[in-house]
Amino acid sequence: MKRVGETTEVSGQSPNFLLAKFQDLVNWAVNSSRANSLWPMPFGTACCAIEFMATAASRFDFARFGMERQAFSPRQADVLICAGRLPFKLAPVIRRIYDQMPQPKWVISMGACASTGGVFDNYAMVQGIDTIVPVDVYVPGCPPRPEGLLYGILLLHKKIKGESLFDGVRRREEQPLDDKGLRLSPETIDEISEPFGNSVHQFRSS
Amino acid sequence: MTSPSPVPGALRTEVARDGETIVFVAPERLLETLTWLKDTPGQEFDYLVDVTAVEFRDRERPLEVVYFLRSLQRRADLRIKVELEASAELAVDSVCGLWRGADWLEREVFDMFGITFRGHPDLRRILMWETYAEGYPLRKSFPLRGRFSRAEQVRQALNVNPEANYSLEELSIAEAAGDLPDDMRDRLRRGERGVIPEPPPTAA
Numbered sequence: 001m002k003r004v005g006e007t008t009e010v011s012g013q014s015p016n017f018l019l020a021k022f023q024d025l026v027n028w029a030v031n032s033s034r035a036n037s038l039w040p041m042p043f044g045t046a047c048c049a050i051e052f053m054a055t056a057a058s059r060f061d062f063a064r065f066g067m068e069r070q071a072f073s074p075r076q077a078d079v080l081i082c083a084g085r086l087p088f089k090l091a092p093v094i095r096r097i098y099d100q101m102p103q104p105k106w107v108i109s110m111g112a113c114a115s116t117g118g119v120f121d122n123y124a125m126v127q128g129i130d131t132i133v134p135v136d137v138y139v140p141g142c143p144p145r146p147e148g149l150l151y152g153i154l155l156l157h158k159k160i161k162g163e164s165l166f167d168g169v170r171r172r173e174e175q176p177l178d179d180k181g182l183r184l185s186p187e188t189i190d191e192i193s194e195p196f197g198n199s200v201h202q203f204r205s206s
Numbered sequence: 207m208t209s210p211s212p213v214p215g216a217l218r219t220e221v222a223r224d225g226e227t228i229v230f231v232a233p234e235r236l237l238e239t240l241t242w243l244k245d246t247p248g249q250e251f252d253y254l255v256d257v258t259a260v261e262f263r264d265r266e267r268p269l270e271v272v273y274f275l276r277s278l279q280r281r282a283d284l285r286i287k288v289e290l291e292a293s294a295e296l297a298v299d300s301v302c303g304l305w306r307g308a309d310w311l312e313r314e315v316f317d318m319f320g321i322t323f324r325g326h327p328d329l330r331r332i333l334m335w336e337t338y339a340e341g342y343p344l345r346k347s348f349p350l351r352g353r354f355s356r357a358e359q360v361r362q363a364l365n366v367n368p369e370a371n372y373s374l375e376e377l378s379i380a381e382a383a384g385d386l387p388d389d390m391r392d393r394l395r396r397g398e399r400g401v402i403p404e405p406p407p408t409a410a
Contacts, residue, residue, distance in 0.1 A: 088363035089335055095364060123343050123352030123359075124334075131360050181365045186357030193356035 023166050034078070034104065035160040036066040038153070041077030041101065043094060046084030048111035048143040055146040065153055074100040079156065080133070083143075085113035086126040095177075098133040106136045106160070108152055111143050117193070118142065127193035131184060215239040228285045236288050237299040243275060243284070244304050251275035251284060254305035257312055259319045261292075261346050271298055271321060290321065300326040318344040335366050 040062075044052055055062050056070065071077035074097045086094060098107070109129050112118035115138045117127035126132060136159060139152035177183055184192075215235030220228045231239045243251045255274035262269075268289040275284045290296050300323035301308045312323040313332040320342035323329055330336055334343070339362070340353040352359055 088359060089333075089366075091360065091363040092366050122350050123340065123348070126360065126363070127356055131356075132364065177364065180361055182357070182361055186355070186361070189357040189360050190355055193360075 023164070027164050027166070028161075030165055031161045031163055035157040038065075038067055038078045038106075038156070038160075039069050039071040039076060040067050041071050041074050041080045041097065042083065043080055043097065044083040045086060045090065046111075046113065046143075048083035048114065051143045051146055052081065052083040052110065052149065055149045060146040060150065062150060062153060065150070065157070067153070074098075075102065077101050078104070079106045079108060081108045081110055081149075082114045082129050083110040085111075085118060085120055086129050086132070087124050088126055089124075091126055091132050094129065095132050104163075106156055107133055108137045108139060108149075108156060109135045110139045110149055110152070111141055113142075115140065121195050131189045131192065133183070213239060214242050222285065226283055226285055228287055230287050230289065233288050233290060233298050236286075237301065237304075240273065240275075240286065240301055240304055243286075249277070250279050251277045251282075253278050254301065254307050254311070255283075257301075257308055257315055259315045259321055259344075261319065261344070263346060265292070265346070268292065269296065269319065269321070271315065273301070295322075296320060297322040297324055299324050300329075302326055318342060320345065335363075337362070337366060 042049070042052060042056075054060060056067075074080070078101075080094075080098055080101060082094065098105070107129075109115045113120060113125070114129050115135075117125050119142075121127070129135060137152045137156045139148050141148050144152075180186075182189065213229050213231075215231045215238055217230040217232055219230070222228050229239075243249045253276040255276050256272075257274075258272050260270040260272060268291045271288045271290065273286040273288075275286060276282070277284075288298055290298065296319070298321065300312055302312065302323075303325070309327065310332055312326055313328070313330060315321050316323060316326075316329055317331040317333050331338060340359075341348050343352075354362070
């Protein structure tokens, strides 16, 4: 599709034709369709969900970006939006919701708590949902403004439009849980769960 | 103001900063005292607002179990405290027999502090999942981030079956159906949805 301006006249034929790789054409058609009609699965657990609702409502209205229909069933959803902190008790729940979503699927981690655990650096809270499910877009903020979430959604559109149906490298498939029931190695989880910023390091008793 | 002097089993009485009366009771006489407070005319503390516990930073001080009582009729409040030595067994009698609402309150105290309530009908964890093995989070000896590494916490959390948090009793519709009126229960049994049944035959 990049050659629109380079149409060449072939003798005796109409100049209205395009040259493109078939793969590009398919990628463009499929990925544009996917990106422009994402069905979000809202997983709202805290104050981020209020901003999420504001984003969905008429003033900001993410239906403008193809999210007209919110899928409250994971089996009909494309993008899981985790809006709010995730306690360990909900970890198997969000994992099961993610597993129930059909491919292709994407995840937006909305807000500081969903992305890193935020201020809740304690015994009860998952330190970033990327230890549970793969995340495509992190939206920072506490909570993010609706504009922030919309920007995250647009970034996800951009990412989807850059994917390829033919090149396995550019589309990361979901990794199932390993034999320990983890998505990442224990070392990785410990590393990304480390406190940062002003958090004081605490020595564990075991 | 409630005169706390006649409360049986009272060890001492304090006035809290907000003006409420706190009565300290010996653990072995707790049930007797609370029964008296609930049933005696002129006391009638018919509403149990909350049950909670306190552990102080001073390790010498005993743990306290606090009962917030209210009399809806008399519009009076009273706090009852029981002191438990941390070195001894942390157990008090359950007051579920007096106030049904104590059920989940006592489960929460058990979950967070590890205080056992003797005679409780169903003493399980309520906030943390039932297989939670790191201890009792609100105890001062509990590290803020928990005892296990983050990876181990994630592993244990992911290996919990969400349905395992519910007992069969809680999952059972049959139990809930027991409280329904007869005609509705009959419709449930027949699997009808949205059909208004024939009115039941009136007794001739």
